[in-house]
Amino acid sequence: MHNINRRSFIKNIGTGAAAMFVLPRFSIAQSKSPSSKINVACVGVGGIGEMTFNGMGGEANIVAICDVDTAYSAANRKKYAPNAKFFTDYREMLDKMGKDIDAVCVSTPDHSHFKITMDAMQCGKHVAVQKPLTHDVWQARELAKARKYYKVQTQMMNQGHATSAIRMIKEWYDSGVTGPVRQVHVMCGGPDWKSIYFKKPSSYPFAKEDVPSSLNWDLWLNQAQYKDYNSVYAPLTWRGFWDFGTGMLGDWFCHTADAPVWCLDLKDPTSIELLESDCSFDQNVIIPNSSVVKWSFPATDKREAVDMYWYDGGKFPAQKPHDWDKEGREFKPGAVGMLMVGDKHTLESGVRPNFSPRLSNTEFFKEFRKNAPEKSIPRVRKDNLYFEWFDAIKGDGPECGSNFGYAAQLTEVALLGSLAQRIGGRIEWDAKNMRSTNRPEAAQYVKVEPRKGWEASVPNA
Template identity: 45%
Template sequence: MMNKINRRSFQKTAVAASTALPLFSIGKPGQSANEKVNVAMIGAGNVAWQSLEGTKDENLVALCDVDSKMFGQHAKRFPAMEQAEKFTDFRVMLDKLGKEIDMVCISTPDHTHFAATMAAMERGIHTFTQKPLTHNIWQARTLKRAKDRYKVLTNMGNQGHTFNGIRQMREWYESGIFGQITEAHSFRDGPKWNGNYFQRPDTLPPSTDPVPETLDWDLWQGPTGPNPFNKLYHPKRWRGFNRYGGGMFGDWFCHIADAPIWLLDLYEPVAIEAEKVLGGNEWMVADGCRVRYDFERRGDKAPCTFYWYNGDPKLFTPATPKDWGWGNLPDAGTIYYGTKNNGFTDERSNNPRLSSREAAIEFKKAGYPEEKYPRIAGGPILELVNAVKGGPEPGSNFDYAAPFTEIMLLGIIAVNHGGRIEWDSKNMRITNRPELNQYLKEPVRKGWEYGEELWS
């Protein structure tokens, strides 16, 4: 017999207490914090190992994957996969086992994140979704509404948001060591064509290849189909195609830009401009870009300009700060320009430092600010497991992850269509180029409609 937390009892308690207590303070009365959580996986191969690792001490109830060979990819490392019930269609799995599943981990390509996440949330299941959270802005806003409606615990898989460094950087910033930060520059090279994640097709549109016997290609496409199969789409290289992924934005923005967006409250830009773009077309993501975001004053924070760069480092890397004292600038990370000091965080929004070595030494001698933000261990999946058992709400829950993802998606629209976008965040509208508003919400095929009821 399975040990399980009664999800619906949790929901009722959370809803009743929501006006008096924060959600993360609610636990089921009389229930052991050590009781195991019943977990299901949507996506069983490749990056799903992270979810399997994070839930290895829980009950693995079910696995779902559109490619049957993925069920064996991590089975040696995680023997519980052998006994878990297996499905091809997550909708079938949730219909059959939804009452037994407490938490679901979604590790699919970007274009199916939203449908799988909504399907779980509307059944009252706590949900972990790999980054990026969604493939368009309407989806991101809908998931934030869904969190409010269904009162479930959520988390997105940007691992750096669980690291000590991002917390320390925020403590430094709030201590005043940087003064006002008026510019931040996040950068990384790539996409690396012909590498592990990206490859150019010989022709566009991509040619039609035979569908592997183990793959349900129709289900893999989810809301975007139908489209002919090409061997570059599956199992990993979908990320370079606009229909399914978001290139380096989808791959790394959620890691590198996590710290500046969280520290500086960079959620509502007034303008986004693709200042430089190399390559890219209807099918393929760009080879490189420099995108500028303009933010007005946010409370006591000064107006700020944020830049994103990816591509050939010779063409798409910010200038090294004049006071940089640590050798060569790392290949990826974020540079912060403050009125008192400049700073840096790495590609996981971790390992903060002051740009000036001398200033860093003096800062350390004076004593770092006291820890204000609790440190956690185990990564974002275990963070959600602990929350389900009554611990604190995860830091990258959808109240944060959805507006964060929206910033990423605005950059993709700017790169794909060029030039400057003037953004009305309150009304979710591009005001200077209304023809681009069609890209805020993508069409979906019949059977894959989710979330419309949350807007009525």
């Protein structure tokens, strides 16, 4: 282990049934000054980590930063946190600076979210984590338990959930304007194999390459089983490989499907099915070029049964909604966004819930807006997920909307879709027991075996 003995770290943070942890000072409201700032540590500061620095808007003290790649993170470190203490191992950071840290932001590859987040919570730190919350279903449920056990303020960084727009969407739905919703369609572009986030290999399996001197490959792997380094993985193109990422679905579902999952309280599907897929290599290793996935959610006492469909790689619904404009608006492949198709009207948004929310029939929507439902859901300060998190930490606002209870629900639905993309076919799902009843091979991906020495879980209460 780099710079700190792994066993020593685990002993220090006190994992186990008798674990003791210290709540950050803001969580017990020792500071109520409006000008007080929370001390934040950022883990993962290259790439997407830049969004965290910008999003916090100067309302936090960046006291520590951590990144396993000293070269890739150098520009952002210099630009945003030149005076913060720098570490390559987050465990060393928590061990040496724990008393100076109130909260931790995690902006690392999907496969490392869980372990870093759990260790921070076990140290009593409030946490904000990039989406998807975790890399497998078991981890999502474990972090939902951790939220209750450690009683810290949690937030998943799907920024649309903090906006006024998604609250407006829910107010529209709750007004009954759509009527019963029985179908949801979620469309997303990509993967763009020529972008900075995806790289299609020329051949497979990959050749072993020398690890760059600036990168600690062992720390980058985190919980993942050991693989030889190849530049096709790091620093940015890990999303296309199931061992480290969750594909387009895992990356964008938590944005584009946020509104329907929240409005309809979608969870615990009875089945998930890969309807279409095109993959250049082994689909158990690399994400598809395009796909269509279907989830079937049973009826509840509050809504009808719902079928939800995911489309990527240019795929698109075969039929437009019944109330779509007869002229003036095209319904064509390549469009991205979300459709909640109701018996009366269809509610839609762009690739994020705060992108162009509306009802699909233009004439009806014009009339609807003249007497739109009143605001009934409290808004977030400046529609900013970090401000929402800071206010919750200080006791100046309620728990975050995308806390680990809701974030785990949203992420689990997404990960079950990714699971279908990976193993193909139809998966009959027993949510209560967290298992597939017809596909025993799914178990290894529902709960991925962590690398020895990188285990983490909530103590048995």
